[in-house]
Amino acid sequence: MWLWYSWQSAAVVNDEGDILDVEINEARFSVHGAKERLQMISEGHLPPEAVVLKERFPEAKPSAHGSAELPEFEIPQPTASQLQVADEAALLLAKEGVAVSAADPDRRLEHLLRASEELRTLHLTMEARLVEWVGLFLPSARFERNRTHVAGQLSSVDSLSDFASMLDVDDAYEQPSDSEWKSLHDWATMVSKQGRQLDRLEHAIRVAAQVHLPSTSALVGPLLAARLCVEAHGRSRLARLPSGTVQVLGAEKAFFSHLRSGTAPPKHGHIFMHPWISRSPRWVRGKIARMLASKISIAARIDAFEGTPMSQNDVDEVEAKVEAIRKEFSKPPRR
């Protein structure tokens, strides 16, 4: 026996499709009333009509309209005005769902991280252009030591001659035209602003990652944790990945080239960023990456299921393991 229900009606049906009892609410619903009903159904709760029938037929199995198991029967139809209200309520519900999706920290973290990636690329290109541009006019100035300060210094002066005396180099032999200088100055202002903007972005990523991924952040730092989470398309997905995948996350090109044409498999993807790997001798990096990836997997699972975050002690234990591996393989393997 089945308890069929829709958002405003319910019926008890036997296996042959005969209706034994039916409750239909023919009231004129407000859009909000209908919306609440629709929400109730989508969350798997029974509407009041079905609750009434459930009391009369406790053995009937509740089954929402559209379920596979229901037998064929004459389904009670909503009135035209109810149908209209349901449509309006569905639109409202959809809009609400869209608005609520902004609460998803995975999506927000992705925007932050991708924004910082894009800005960094842009910043480096623009900074390189700036150094070359100024170098054209001031050939005796060398910027190897203080590339990052060029933009800030140049944007604070009013003419190229001032900049030359600031750097204590020969003034330009060939001066830029007025409009050319203004363009150069604007360029420098933009580059120096980008530097500050990047710092702000990274701070935002750190804050977001430490809330969203406390354990992974404690283990490998918030920036790397955020990157892994975004690359895996979300925290719960990262938690579901085998640690072998976490290890090569970000090295897809090398990994699939390995699968396709048998080149050497990558030993590490994004996790190479971590000093435990990048600052270790070449021959232990793979071993450390393997161990670290398994620890990241555990941390990601703690985060995804919101368990007690990893303590500093846990992190120290992992660091001790890294040290142990480095010590055990302190000499490169003989070939």
Place this chain on the structure above:
Amino acid sequence: MAKHRRIRPVSETVLLEGRNVWTVNANPSVAVRGESLRMFRGIEHRRWDPNRSKLGAGLLRTRNDPTLLLPNAGSTVLYLGAGHGTTISHLHDHLCGAKNRFGGRLVAVDLAPRCLRDLAYLAEHRPGLVPVLGDARKFDTWGVLIPSRVDWLFQDVAQAGQVEIFLSAVRRFLSKDGIGLLSLKAASERHNDGGDDDIFAAAIAQLSSEVELLEHINLTGFEDQHALFVVRRR
């Protein structure tokens, strides 16, 4: 001299003109995705880009009557995997018309909030369009919006097990003799050694066991690795 291309009306609101499909714009002077607008006999039409819409491509490719691919104007239809609403908007032109003058109802389901953002915006200007944020496979959560069986159903979900999802949707929501369209993306199925043709052959076998397969439209050229299956429920 203007070129004279043969204009074939498919319905009151859909025109085939050479290699183009046009629908009467239900939201006058607004293009949904920057498609061209053009007057035919004093009525504004929107170009249905076959490179962006698999249904649009199907209308051009089908060897049968193109009217078979479209629902009756003014009916209730179900669309699973609505995306950003390109196909939906043209379907709405045909099904509902301006200010829903035909009284159609288009229930469009998609899982991604990003897609629903566009659909909800579309629905504000196009009465009759009902966007639903939900999983196309979880009929229990939104099925109550389809109180009686529909005569036309479209599915474009691009995920593994597309055929099975389609068949269960057909069983639950399509009326007898109703038309179902399945847009199958071969690349979404689990990788197998046989390639796309094997995937399509397996889909044909699976479909034929339950429904009457009317046509298999190959969309190569418009959308690679895709095929459109037209079925009728027995």
